[in-house]
Amino acid sequence: MNRFFISTPLGFENTALQEMKEIWPYLLGKDAKTHSLPFPDVSVLMGGLEFETELFQALQLNFFLKTANRLLLRMTSFRTKDLPKFYQKFKSLPWKEYLHHANVDWEVAAQKSRLNNEKRLQESAEKALQEIFAGQNGDSTCAAIYIRMEDDLCTISLDATGEHLHKRGWSVLKGEAPMRETIAAELLREMIGESTPAEVASVNLCDPMMGSGTFLTEARGLWSGQFQRDYAFKQWKKCPKLFLSSSFALNYEIPARAPFKAVLGMDINPEMPEIGLKNFNEVEAQLKAYQRDEFKSQEHKFWVQDALQGVDLPGALWMVVNPPYGERLPVAGKGGLKTLAAELCRLYKPQKLGILYPDKDRVQPAPNGYQIEKELKINNGGIRCLFTILTPL
Secondary structure (H helix, E strand, C coil): EEEEEEEEEECCHHHHHHHHHHHHHHCCCCCCEEECCCCCHHHHEEEEEEEECCCCHHHHEEEECCCCCCEEEECCCCCCCHHHHHHHHHHHHHHHCCCCCCCCEEEEECCCCCCHHHHHHHHHHHHHHHHHHHHHHHHCCCCCEEEECCEEEEEEEEEEECCCCCCCCCCCCCCCCCCCCCHHHHHHHHHHCCCCCCHCCCEEEEEECCCHHHHHHHHHHHCCCCCCCCCCHHHCCCHHHHHHHHCHHHCCCCCCCCCCCCCEEEEEECCCCHHHHHHHHHHHHHHHHHHHHHHHEEEEEECCCHHHHCCCCCCCCEEEEECHHHCCCCCCCHHHHHHHHHHHHHHHCCCCEEEEEEEHCCCCCCEEEEEEEEEEEEECCCCEEEEEEEEEE
């Protein structure tokens, strides 16, 4: 058994735990068939989840968690106040089981500890690795090692993810001020809430200011794996051979389903719907590659439209929007975001409207005929925001 830590944005911890519970029954065992391991005991911490399980199962979480940042393998935790003890403990770890050489990236953080000199900690760890590998250095880094010192507790971890998990490997083009995919996934799951898959499948999801379509691409792949990007653990000596196969994803017995009945996107910028469509098509192409005969294309439509001019959108409708802020907002001179929320409710009468905006522009009171179901604090690109979900009275 190994110990792992899933890092998440602050406030996303419980959503990541729910994702982990949903996908756990479908993970593979070493025989490439669905495994039977019990769900581990998970500690929910500020900024992540910590748990123990088998390496083979834990690594697969990289493919499926949409609201997490990365997965770390805990190599050890110990208390120390002196550098020689840190050096000896670091050197005693089984690095040769994982690393090919001593050329690695470092993430070192130290606070509230006797050992608080991050540069000296890294130099000590580098010296230990150089001695373990007898000076063997590859042409490029083979891993990333995380060292954290807090209150004299040292935690050493090995990054199993590589590039941040918000980089899905399927968004081809970005628009102005793009939203991170992890945020889009979190907000969509908040909108879904306690709704059953059948209830969600009867709803059309519309983003009336779609930009490059992040909400809509995330909606398409919300309950699907992402297998065509690289992950750090694939460079480990200890990487399970199954995951190096180009066809291993075909072994998963996960239902191939799109969360929503259809996804709809419009934007006043004539370039954005085309960009959004390219991104959406890339998601579908990757899903089709491993879902094969079970794959069904998601009904979708993206077009150029000023959302505030109104258009007929039949059927049960949810709307989700990350509008431009400040002067870029079309209704900035008429009440800004408060007016935007009211106009979208008046024009389209959605069963749910989720709107993300700076917290200083709080939608209060709710538009006529609507109530505030939920408000969430979100950090979006360094801007303190609120995500407000409105539902009819």
